[in-house]
Amino acid sequence: MRNCYVLRIILFSFLTINGSVAVAQVPKSLDSLETYVKTHTSPDTNYVQAIISLAYELSTKKAAHQRADSLLQIAEKVSVQLDYGRGVARTYNNMGNTCYLTNRPKEALGHFQKALKIGEKYKLHPRTIALTLSNIAIAYSKLGQPDKVVEIELQSLQLQKQYNLKPLPSSYENIGHALKRMNEQKEAIDYYQQALAIKRTANNPYGMAITEHNIGRCYDDLNQEMPAISHYKTALNYILGSDYELLRADILGNIGLALRKEKRFQQAKPYLEQSLAIAIKQKNNESIGSGYFSLGRFYEEIKDYKQAEQYMKKALALANGDDDKANIALYTQGLADLYGGMKNFQQAYVFQLERNQRMDSTTAIRTSAEVQRMVAKYETEKKEARIKLLQQEAKLNQQQAERTSFRTNALLIGAALLLLLGVAVSAWLLNRAKVRRLEEAQQLRKQIAHDLHDEVGSTLSSISMLSGHTDTLLRQNQPESAQKMVQKIYSDARQILESIDEIIWTINPSNDTLHRIALRLQEYAQPLMESKNINFTFQVDPTLEETPISMEVRRSLYLIGKEAINNLIKYSQATQATVKFERSDTQLRVLIEDNGQGFDTSQQSGRTGQTSMKQRAQAMGGLLEVRSVPEQGTQLVFTTSLA
Numbered sequence: 158m159r160n161c162y163v164l165r166i167i168l169f170s171f172l173t174i175n176g177s178v179a180v181a182q183v184p185k186s187l188d189s190l191e192t193y194v195k196t197h198t199s200p201d202t203n204y205v206q207a208i209i210s211l212a213y214e215l216s217t218k219k220a221a222h223q224r225a226d227s228l229l230q231i232a233e234k235v236s237v238q239l240d241y242g243r244g245v246a247r248t249y250n251n252m253g254n255t256c257y258l259t260n261r262p263k264e265a266l267g268h269f270q271k272a273l274k275i276g277e278k279y280k281l282h283p284r285t286i287a288l289t290l291s292n293i294a295i296a297y298s299k300l301g302q303p304d305k306v307v308e309i310e311l312q313s314l315q316l317q318k319q320y321n322l323k324p325l326p327s328s329y330e331n332i333g334h335a336l337k338r339m340n341e342q343k344e345a346i347d348y349y350q351q352a353l354a355i356k357r358t359a360n361n362p363y364g365m366a367i368t369e370h371n372i373g374r375c376y377d378d379l380n381q382e383m384p385a386i387s388h389y390k391t392a393l394n395y396i397l398g399s400d401y402e403l404l405r406a407d408i409l410g411n412i413g414l415a416l417r418k419e420k421r422f423q424q425a426k427p428y429l430e431q432s433l434a435i436a437i438k439q440k441n442n443e444s445i446g447s448g449y450f451s452l453g454r455f456y457e458e459i460k461d462y463k464q465a466e467q468y469m470k471k472a473l474a475l476a477n478g479d480d481d482k483a484n485i486a487l488y489t490q491g492l493a494d495l496y497g498g499m500k501n502f503q504q505a506y507v508f509q510l511e512r513n514q515r516m517d518s519t520t521a522i523r524t525s526a527e528v529q530r531m532v533a534k535y536e537t538e539k540k541e542a543r544i545k546l547l548q549q550e551a552k553l554n555q556q557q558a559e560r561t562s563f564r565t566n567a568l569l570i571g572a573a574l575l576l577l578l579g580v581a582v583s584a585w586l587l588n589r590a591k592v593r594r595l596e597e598a599q600q601l602r603k604q605i606a607h608d609l610h611d612e613v614g615s616t617l618s619s620i621s622m623l624s625g626h627t628d629t630l631l632r633q634n635q636p637e638s639a640q641k642m643v644q645k646i647y648s649d650a651r652q653i654l655e656s657i658d659e660i661i662w663t664i665n666p667s668n669d670t671l672h673r674i675a676l677r678l679q680e681y682a683q684p685l686m687e688s689k690n691i692n693f694t695f696q697v698d699p700t701l702e703e704t705p706i707s708m709e710v711r712r713s714l715y716l717i718g719k720e721a722i723n724n725l726i727k728y729s730q731a732t733q734a735t736v737k738f739e740r741s742d743t744q745l746r747v748l749i750e751d752n753g754q755g756f757d758t759s760q761q762s763g764r765t766g767q768t769s770m771k772q773r774a775q776a777m778g779g780l781l782e783v784r785s786v787p788e789q790g791t792q793l794v795f796t797t798s799l800a
Contacts, residue, residue, distance in 0.1 A: 187214045212226075222258060229248050303336075382415045413451065672704070679695045685726050694736070750791065755790050
């Protein structure tokens with residue numbers, strides 16, 4: 158579904174700010190503003206207001222963001238020269254608007270915060286301060302921080318109550334949007350309805366269209382398509398014949414998607430195509446990408462996978478070009494799901510793992526579960542196909558043995574008995590090998606399940622508990638505590654992703670060489686060394702490049718190296734470090750050393766994990782030696798046979 162509707166909330170806030178401070182002498186239409194700015198040469202407050210209003214009209218109605226930005230820079234300069242606080246505040250607010258509409262939420266947040274400081278410095282009207290707070294909340298919403306949205310909007314509502322201001326619909330709308338993002342759609346609808354009532358009183362069709370659109374989105378998320386379509390069409394009626402083309406494109410697209418979910422494909426397609434046509438006409442990349450993606454989902458639904466793939470890839474290319482992280486994640490997930498439906502699990506892997514690297518804490522649990530599902534499905538299909546093949550071979554061998562016994566000649570009964578004995582022994586050996594292979598396959602599946610349980614299970618349980626507690630804190634109006642919980646959830650989710658990535662790497666047969674282990678450790682160690690300003694050297698014997706190694710040995714060796722590197726980073730205080738992979742005849746030697754503070758090996762601390770490293774080395778048939786002297790660095794030497 159579309160996300161562009163978020164852009165429309167902020168525009169209403171600016172419209173209200175602009176309207177609340179407009180000067181009578183300044184014209185209102187776009188053409189008259191153009192004429193006024195060109196002919197008005199006196200740098201006074203009316204000139205500033207006209208420039209800001211013209212920039213607003215160009216940005217919101219024509220998407221001429223570059224020209225709007227140039228005009229606002231002039232407005233900023235003149236306002237500062239005139240010491241015109243209201244003009245400076247309006248300029249920063251509109252600069253934030255332009256940044257927001259061009260997918261630069263961090264810059265938008267900076268401009269809005271500047272506007273707030275100016276408003277407080279010049280003691281501007283509390284309504285202007287409250288609206289600026291709403292704009293700050295909107296920027297936090299775009300940055301994916303719904304807890305901050307609620308915190309800032311509660312400040313705005315408190316200010317409105319303190320000064321007995323006319324209620325601002327944007328405050329209720331933003332809280333509704335934050336609740337929607339936290340999957341509290343029913344509660345969000347209540348806040349949207351309060352915003353809608355205020356806009357009806359003000360007779361603001363554009364604002365009513367935005368809110369009706371958002372209510373439709375909530376019903377869409379609740380899979381109640383009929384009321385969703387009703388609200389979408391009401392929103393569309395409010396802006397018919399207006400200049401707000403991009404909002405119309407969003408609404409048309411969502412009507413098409415709702416009809417698609419209702420399986421009314423013939424009715425859905427024209428809405429989706431109209432939406433895309435408007436976006437292309439307006440040259441708005443985010444809306445164009447959303448239109449491509451919506452049509453891709455449409456064609457996926459009707460099993461036209463080729464068309465679906467083309468449209469989704471176009472959407473992803475546009476998002477990548479604009480570095481639009483939220484839509485990159487959305488479109489990448491869509492392609493992963495598409496390839497999964499096409500049974501192309503290899504491509505599904507690629508896009509799903511790319512999606513994992515871009516996700517935020519609100520989607521970490523769902524995406525981790527999807528990765529586990531794909532891994533399990535892909536590996537299970539391969540193992541089941543292998544088992545089925547082995548069973549067929551066993552059946553054929555049995556049938557062959559039976560045919561051979563029936564063809565034996567009575568005159569050669571002695572030889573036949575001997576032959577039968579040989580066949581029986583051969584069959585026993587063959588079946589024994591096949592059973593071993595089946596056991597290995599079963600052991601691999603158990604290992605994957607065990608690793609997922611150990612690495613992921615407890616962390617997911619923690620995330621689930623923290624999520625529930627976060628909801629409770631938000632309901633109790635404790636946003637700071639809730640934010641800490643969200644940060645913890647984010648950290649745990651990243652840990653799950655790293656664990657799953659290591660499990661997938663471990664079971665991938667293409668990594669069954671010592672050279673691949675060395676590269677993996679180098680990729681792990683390099684950024685850690687750089688973060689501590691350690692001069693790092695990594696050396697690998699070229700003869701190890703094609704040396705094969707089993708999955709279990711590969712995993713144990715990688716974990717030993719990873720633990721040793723972590724200890725070096727945490728405790729050594731070194732300025733130089735070296736990792737070497739060397740081969741001598743049939744012996745592998747791995748050296749990890751540093752010039753750090755060292756320690757007394759006779760008084761080792763249990764925190765370094767040396768016991769577990771030595772146990773892993775012994776399980777591989779190797780030897781791990783730790784050599785260290787205080788103030789003279791540390792050497793860790795692992796040796797094992799390659800035979």
